[in-house]
Amino acid sequence: xxxxxxxxxxxxxxxxxxxxxxxxxxxxxxxxxxxxxxxxxxxxxxxxxxxxxxxxxxxxxxxxxxxxxxxxxxxxxxxxxxxxxxxxxxxxxxxxxxxxxxxxxxxxxxxxxxxxxxxxxxxxxxxxxxxxxxxxxxxxxxxxxxxxxxxxxxxxxxxxxxxxxxxxxxxxxxxxxxxxxxxxxxxxxxxxxxxxxxxxxxxxxxxxxxxxxxxxxxxxxxxxxxxxxxxxxxxxxxxxxxxxxxxxxxxxxxxxxxxxxxxx
Amino acid sequence: xxxxxxxxxxxxxxxxxxxxxxxxxxxxxxxxxxxxxxxxxxxxxxxxxxxxxxxxxxxxxxxxxxxxxxxxxxxxxxxxxxxxxxxxxxxxxxxxxxxxxxxxxxxxxxxxxxxxxxxxxxxxxxxxxxxxxxxxxxxxxxxxxxxxxxxxxxxxxxxxxxxxxxxxxxxxxxxxxxxxxxxxxxxxxxxxxxxxxxxxxxxxxxxxxxxxxxxxxxxxxxxxxxxxxxxxxxxxxxxxxxxxxxxxxxxxxxxxxxxxxxxx
DNA sequence: GTAATAGTGTCTATCAGACAGTATTGG
DNA sequence: CCAATACTGTCTGATAGACACTATTAC
Numbered sequence: 001x002x003x004x005x006x007x008x009x010x011x012x013x014x015x016x017x018x019x020x021x022x023x024x025x026x027x028x029x030x031x032x033x034x035x036x037x038x039x040x041x042x043x044x045x046x047x048x049x050x051x052x053x054x055x056x057x058x059x060x061x062x063x064x065x066x067x068x069x070x071x072x073x074x075x076x077x078x079x080x081x082x083x084x085x086x087x088x089x090x091x092x093x094x095x096x097x098x099x100x101x102x103x104x105x106x107x108x109x110x111x112x113x114x115x116x117x118x119x120x121x122x123x124x125x126x127x128x129x130x131x132x133x134x135x136x137x138x139x140x141x142x143x144x145x146x147x148x149x150x151x152x153x154x155x156x157x158x159x160x161x162x163x164x165x166x167x168x169x170x171x172x173x174x175x176x177x178x179x180x181x182x183x184x185x186x187x188x189x190x191x192x193x194x195x196x197x198x199x200x201x202x203x204x205x206x207x208x209x210x211x212x213x214x215x216x217x218x219x220x221x222x223x224x225x226x227x228x229x230x231x232x233x234x235x236x237x238x239x240x241x242x243x244x245x246x247x248x249x250x251x252x253x254x255x256x257x258x259x260x261x262x263x264x
Numbered sequence: 265x266x267x268x269x270x271x272x273x274x275x276x277x278x279x280x281x282x283x284x285x286x287x288x289x290x291x292x293x294x295x296x297x298x299x300x301x302x303x304x305x306x307x308x309x310x311x312x313x314x315x316x317x318x319x320x321x322x323x324x325x326x327x328x329x330x331x332x333x334x335x336x337x338x339x340x341x342x343x344x345x346x347x348x349x350x351x352x353x354x355x356x357x358x359x360x361x362x363x364x365x366x367x368x369x370x371x372x373x374x375x376x377x378x379x380x381x382x383x384x385x386x387x388x389x390x391x392x393x394x395x396x397x398x399x400x401x402x403x404x405x406x407x408x409x410x411x412x413x414x415x416x417x418x419x420x421x422x423x424x425x426x427x428x429x430x431x432x433x434x435x436x437x438x439x440x441x442x443x444x445x446x447x448x449x450x451x452x453x454x455x456x457x458x459x460x461x462x463x464x465x466x467x468x469x470x471x472x473x474x475x476x477x478x479x480x481x482x483x484x485x486x487x488x489x490x491x492x493x494x495x496x497x498x499x500x501x502x503x504x505x506x507x508x509x510x511x512x513x514x515x516x517x518x519x520x521x522x523x524x525x526x527x528x
Numbered sequence: 529g530t531a532a533t534a535g536t537g538t539c540t541a542t543c544a545g546a547c548a549g550t551a552t553t554g555g
Numbered sequence: 556c557c558a559a560t561a562c563t564g565t566c567t568g569a570t571a572g573a574c575a576c577t578a579t580t581a582c
Contacts, residue, residue: 023343025289028373028384046554046559079287079382082373107371107386109292109346118343120292120384122371179525180444195560201527210528212545214562217527220543226526244560246552260524261443262490263465263481264474310532310581459533476572478535484570508533510579 026117030087031074031163033105033125033170034094036133036147037187037203049195049243052203055147056167057094057133058159062144065115066160070146072167074121087124095132101186102126103177105170113162121161125170127186178204180260182226185253191230193240193248194218225256290381294351295338295427297369297389297434298358300397300411301451301467313459313507316467319411320431321358321397322423326408329379330424334410336431338385351388359396365450366390367441369434377426385425389434391450442468444524446490449517455494457504457512458482489520 034057039050058070073094077086084104092098105123113119136145148157153167177183178201187200198213210216217227230238230250239247298321303314322334337358341350348368356362369387377383400409412421417431441447442465451464462477474480481491494502494514503511 022291022340025292025343027286028289028292044559048559076286077373079289080375082375083371083384084373104370106368107347109341109348111344111346120347179523179527181526193561208525208527213527216544218562239561241553241560244552245554246559246561248561258526259443260526261472262445262522262524263443263472263477308532312532457534480571482535503534505533505580508579509581510532510534512534 023118025120027119028077028083028122029074029119030077030083030090030122030124031072031166032087032090032094032102033072033123033167034091034133035125035127035150035170035174036130037200038130038147046245047241047243049199052199054150054203056150056153057128057136058146058148058153058157060144060146061160069160070148070157070163071160072123072163077122083122084124087122091124091126091128094136095128096135097128097132100126100128100132101183103173105166105173108162108166110162121166123166123170125174127174127183175205179208181257182253191238191240191250191252193243193250195243195248197251226254226258227251228254287382289384291383292341292347292386293338293383294341294347294354294386294388295336295430296351296354296358296366297336297387297431298355298397299389299391299434299438300394301464302394302411310509311505311507313463316463318414318467320414320417321392321400322410322412322417322421324408324410325424333424334412334421334427335424336387336427341386347386348388351386355388355390355392358400359392360399361392361396364390364392364396365447367437369430369437372426372430374426385430387430387434389438391438391447439469443472445521446517455502455504455514455516457507457514459507459512461515490518490522491515492518 036055036057038053038055040053041050042048057073059073061067061069061071073090075086075090075093077083081089084102087102087104088098091100091102103125105125108121108123111118114121133145133147150167150171153159154164154171157164159167174183184197184200184204187204188196194214194217198210201208228251230252232238238250240250241247300319300321302317302319304317305314306312321337323337325331325333325335337354339350339354339357341347345353348366351366351368352362355364355366367389369389372385372387375382378385397409397411414431414435417423418428418435421428423431438447448461448464448468451468452460458478458481462474465472492515494516496502502514504514505511
């Protein structure tokens with residue numbers, strides 16, 4: 001690839017063309033809002049659901065600008081990769097794991113958002129499991145990587161660049177996705193009880209309240225498709241009493257994605 | 265602003281920093297998929313709804329690369345503006361009008377997508393009224409600006425760059441938005457009949473079929489909020505017989521936006 | 529009157545939502 | 556037996572969906 005990146009096009013027009021006539025951006029990073037749902041056992045007499053909390057992983061910046069402040073993990077995109085590739089690579093570098101849900105959020109390009117120059121940032125959000133972040137935390141110096149509750153990040157913590165705005169947008173998006181799609185599966189084992197599912201939804205979307213959740217999810221025909229009961233090889237329903245005295249039916253997500261409409 | 269765009273930061277770190285250590289993109293344009301809904305009167309004995317069709321505005325490229333081929337209107341982003349600003353400016357330049365719905369679609373950054381070099385394109389889609397495009401069509405040479413039916417664009421027309429992919433994504437997004445939000449209002453006058461609304465939805469989302477549309481939209485409590493009957497100053501319901509023999513009740517959108525969920 | 533579009537009546541099966549009641553287990 | 560969680564029964568009013576029927580107007 002030549003200096004102007006014209007990739008071997010040797011037509012007269014290509015050779016005459018210069019992309020350098022105009023000021024060009026100084027860099028195009030991908031930043032990732034990594035969400036995880038922590039689980040903490042409660043110390044009670046009887047079995048009970050763990051306390052879940054939505055957390056965001058941040059790293060402490062080592063260098064100028066905003067040295068010492070908390071920021072989203074991210075890195076610059078290279079010419080040989082797409083922005084999505086860069087985000088995938090970054091996610092792998094931070095967690096040591098490929099996979100998990102990675103989704104594009106948007107572009108942040110307000111002039112002056114980065115003192116290093118004209119830096120156009122592309123935000124993603126990822127849903128990862130808690131253990132995926134532990135190796136990263138062990139590898140780094142203590143205090144360089146942190147998991148913070150979403151409320152703390154949005155209300156208290158001082159963040160580098162416009163990362164508070166990015167995290168706010170990511171939070172709104174994950175809440176919307178939690179209700180519009182089946183990303184709840186990213187925060188659950190393959191088989192789960194309806195109480196667990198309900199708790200996961202409520203942890204991400206605190207406003208979500210559905211008395212009779214079990215009744216609706218199992219009775220309404222239009223919603224029956226997204227979940228199915230887990231059965232053993234004899235066709236007997238399988239249940240778990242991991243979190244309750246009485247065993248609860250196990251469910252799993254199907255591949256069905258319902259169409260939502262405000263008109264029907 | 266200095267050569268490195270560091271905006272007056274004179275700290276030692278800022279002065280030592282150089283953004284030019286790495287290869288940087290050659291340009292960051294905003295491209296806009298401009299949708300419009302054309303209306304064509306049908307020549308029938310009695311009054312009837314016009315034929316509506318979803319169209320996309322394209323311009324013929326004048327210069328290398330892809331000279332002579334159809335492409336999305338767009339332009340390069342400047343350092344002094346955000347990507348959204350650039351799209352707003354471009355929309356204004358193309359239609360002569362501010363306003364209309366303009367929404368971010370996504371980023372297109374596959375290596376090699378643009379023979380001019382490392383060009384990262386940001387796609388938007390806009391919903392404009394047909395008359396907004398007429399001034400642009402008149403100003404240009406004939407044949408330089410065209411309105412094409414969405415099916416023709418996606419299946420037949422040869423397009424510059426990866427613009428077919430962008431338009432396909434924009435089509436999927438506008439279909440989703442049509443069902444999830446009230447963007448149908450962008451394609452309708454302030455007051456409209458339910459038949460018109462139904463026709464607009466069906467034009468954008470051909471799969472949408474709802475026998476009993478009128479019954480549901482007016483009877484279901486959960487959907488009553490998004491529309492309201494238009495009444496005159498005496499409180500009498502207003503109707504229109506523009507498109508039918510028997511007058512039909514007029515409605516308008518409210519500001520209410522229902523929350524959709526696959527779980528409730 | 530006829531044709532064309534806009535609604536309404538009516539019926540049945542299903543669903544929403546509330547709340548009381550029963551089931552299963554560990555301690 | 557008690558406490559805790561997981562359901563199920565039951566009731567009322569609302570909704571979905573189908574289809575026949577009436578209403579209003581131009582010609």
